[in-house]
Amino acid sequence: MKFAIIEFPGSNCDHDAYHAAKHVLGQQAAFVWHKDAGLGGADAVVLPGGFSYGDYLRTGAIARFSPVMESVREFAAEGGPVIGICNGFQVLLEAGLLEGALLCNRRLKFLCQHVHVRVEQTDTPFTGAAQIGQVLSLPIAHGEGSYHAPPETLEALEANRQVIFRYCSEEGGLQDAANPNGSLAAVAGICNPERNVVGLMPHPERACESALGSEDGRVVLESVVAAVAA
């Protein structure tokens, strides 16, 4: 299968995603510049982490108006699998492809550490190869990752099982101490109602090889490879 990795000015995890897709998973991968129209016939789209447009105004706020986002929107509307990681999640929220917003971390610190994340749902193209309740060790690296949504939005997300990942302890518990940034309901990742668009703050693409401290992120990318093949 072929991954399209969108590059905005300021993206800096584009090569991590490329490396994971191409060299670790052995799939095709291609960069797509944000000014391009079209996705080069990709089967899945990755909006990578970084600091698109220097995080000016709000994280992801300007990137959402990049020409390529129109193609991403069409691809998503046709049911194509789209994943936004970290800044990519922020872009998807600003673009309205996912619901809610990300605020400054509760203690205002940029957090760069490994966290534990619990898989809450497996009926998305990015979690199909995982088990419900599976705990993944994944890195985070963000200053604005505290998930927020109005109460009625959160209620709808929970009712529709759109919360895909939650921050948890190593054992999978949901205590507040395991929530690094103060996200509402410990939300680390969500999907859209159609379940083909997923966004998360942790970086699965940086946790695909034991040399990097964890291989737990592979299941996210392997899931989409399996979903596209199915």
Next chain:
Amino acid sequence: MKTRVFVSLKASVFDPQGRTIVEALQSMGYGSVSDVRQGKYFEVDVDTESADEARSLVSEVSDKLLANPVIESYRVEVDE
């Protein structure tokens, strides 16, 4: 025409930066400062015929770009 846009987090949204500022002020002895909300301020110059037109244009760009309606509200001022 000169306009100004003030964007701030909605009252229902926790503002950790404002909280940190108010705690700093209180520790500096300004005990009567009870709350601070941090926001953004934009000066937007527009070429329009009337103040009403300017207000409507700037409100539109605030809705689309300057503010995120999920977490922020805004106020527009126009020089008459």
